Amino acid sequence: MPITVRSRWSPPWASAPPSPSDSTRSAPVPRRGTEFQQKIRTQVRKDQKSSNWQRCYAIRAGCEATVSETVHAHGLRHCRYRGLAKTHVQHVLTAAGANIIRLLEITNSIQKMSQSR
Structure with a gap:
């Protein structure tokens, strides 16, 4: 005689998710920060x-691009040698x-422009 097992099972995604109030007891905290921090953010956005500000940031962006190029394209992140010198x-x-x-790229682009004329 075969054994038959019957069970009732519902997958976990079939039930409603627990409410946040069930899992925590602390009061909700506003995420915007204090009023002082909000005033600073507003002032910074106005200054930007x-x-x-845009002229100064353009200088910084150029420097950051150069550093990024040397790190990613030329492997400047890791040094081959020991010692500061x-x-x-x-x-x-x-x-x-x-x-x-960079100079070679500029020279090539100038040559291409002169050839196209």
Whole structure:
């Protein structure tokens, strides 16, 4: 005689999710921060619209782009040598190489423009 097992099972996703009040006892905390922090954020956003701020940020963005290029394209994140002097030499040579590559790209683009005319 075969054995038959009957069970009632419902998958966990079939039931309603627990409410947040069931899992925590603390009072809800506002996420916007204090009024003082909000005033600072508002002032900073207002300052970011000024031409002086945008000019200064453009300088920083150019520097950040150069650093990012040397790190990602030329492997400046890891140094091959030990010691401050040798590390400095590697950084100077890497920067010089990046500048040479940039000059070659500019020269090639100028040549392409002159050939297309």
